[in-house]
Structure formats: C-alpha cells, structure tokens
Amino acid sequence: MTSPIRTAIDFYERHPISAQIILAKLEAARGTLEDLQPEELFPHDQDHYGGLAANDALALAARIGLGSEVVDLCAGLGGPARYLAHRYGADVTGIELTPARVAGAAELSRRVGLDSQVHVLEGNVMNLPLPDAGYDAVVSQEALLHVPDIARVFAEAYRVLRPGGRFAFTNWVVHRPLTDAQRQLLWDGMAAATLIGIEEHAKLLRGAGFEIEAVEDETEAWGVILAERLRMYEKLRGEAQAAGTPAGHDDFYKSYVLFVELVQEKAMGGARFTAVKR
C-alpha cells in the first residue's frame, strides 16, 4: 500500500477542483479577472458537501466572529477559510498537504484581496507548524478521512487552542461495519485512509482532552446532496465520453458510486462534531 499521505497528495494533485480551472471559468464568464470579489469564488472553491451553509454551521459551533483567530485543518483551496474571513471577519490560518492547492489558495486569496486575513500553509495536520495555545478556534471541513492518525490530529488541535477554544469539524462516519472490499475501493478511488464511527470519534476527542458539546448526524442531508452530485457527475461523464475526451478516473467513479450507495443505505454518512478545550 502506498503511504496515505502520498496517496492523498496524488489524489488532490489530479482533482478537478483547482485554482486554474476556477479562474479559467470565471475569466470566460466575466471576460476579465480584474476586481474579482470573494462571493464570485464561493460557488467554485468549496470542496465539501453542503456549501456555504456547512461553513456557517461550523462558524456558529466554533463561535467564530470578528477578529477570531482560526485554524482550518485540510484547508484545500482556502474556500472555507476565505468565507470565514469575509463573512465573519476572522483571521484564518489553513493547513494543507497538497502543494498545488497551497499555491492555488494563495493565488485565489490574493485575487480577491483576502491575502492579509487568510494564510494557507503547506503542512500535515498530524504535525501542525503552529504555536501552543495561540488560537480561538480550530475547524475542518470534510477531510479527516484522508488522515492516517486522527488521534494525533485531535491532540494537535487541542495543543494549538487557547483554554476555552473550540474545535468544530465535519467528517465521514461509518454507521455499520464495511467489508474489506468496500474499504479497499474507497481507498483506491478516494484515498479514504481512516473510516470510523461517531462513537470512535467521540472517544478519540475525549482522549485528546476535549469536552464534547455536540454531535450532529448529517447523513440524511448528505444522502440528498450526494445523489444530486452523482447525477451531475454522470451527466458530465456521459458528455465527455460522447465527445471522445477522457471521462475521468475509473477507480474514482466506482468508489464514488459505492460511497453514494452506502450513504443512501445509511451504512456510512457524515457528522459534525463540536468540542471545547476547558
């Protein structure tokens, strides 16, 4: 098995959501990239289920407001970080593994004038390049499934928070045991390294020192979103095949179909966790 870290980087280096693609689409639509506004990026730069509403839910859970100092784990292209900065006035430090995404985040933040409030650093969330007790909130949007050691991430989140600081995140969860073949396909196609249940997340959070404030099961809502996204993806795939252009990565497709089925059956799903460092 290739290392989970290398696999996650390979997966996201080839991912269809990239800064170049977003900027090309916007330039085609508006004729220029001058005076780009953060709101114009938001329909394109959020790589998680539930869009901006999912960011609002994290902001509320983590009590993010004007001047909050926030860490965003697995920040992607900086979409959630820019939203928290723009909508709530937070200062956000993102940590992101994939170099192309770190560069993309910097470019997008600069283009919309948020580069003094949003900094996405290249790094691995298992070892945060950040000082102890320096932040009010830590958030993460649908990404910890890629990380091989979630206990370590929770310990790091705890370390960088000030006392009273809040940790709010969403992640994939497993509700019923998966077969080895299902786990293998989710790994091969979507770099899913750690798939655990709600109770296991809770146990690991408590083990890191957190007090759990809320756990919200998002499986029902994700079921609807995922079915819609799969229909869209299949339409694009069909169009690509009809045009004789590459229809995309086959392992990804198979694995995505399996994930959508598992969420419909409620064998898997998503959850939002809110925890406090007392």
Ligand SMILES: C[S@@+](CC[C@H](N)C(=O)[O-])C[C@H]1O[C@@H](n2cnc3c(N)ncnc32)[C@H](O)[C@@H]1O
């Ligand atoms: C599904 S995307 C979510 C991105 C972002 N949170 C968002 O909602 O737009 C998952 C991200 O996690 C990053 N990632 C995976 N493993 C990581 C790790 N160990 N440390 C930091 N980032 C990681 C990937 O490179 C990818 O950009």
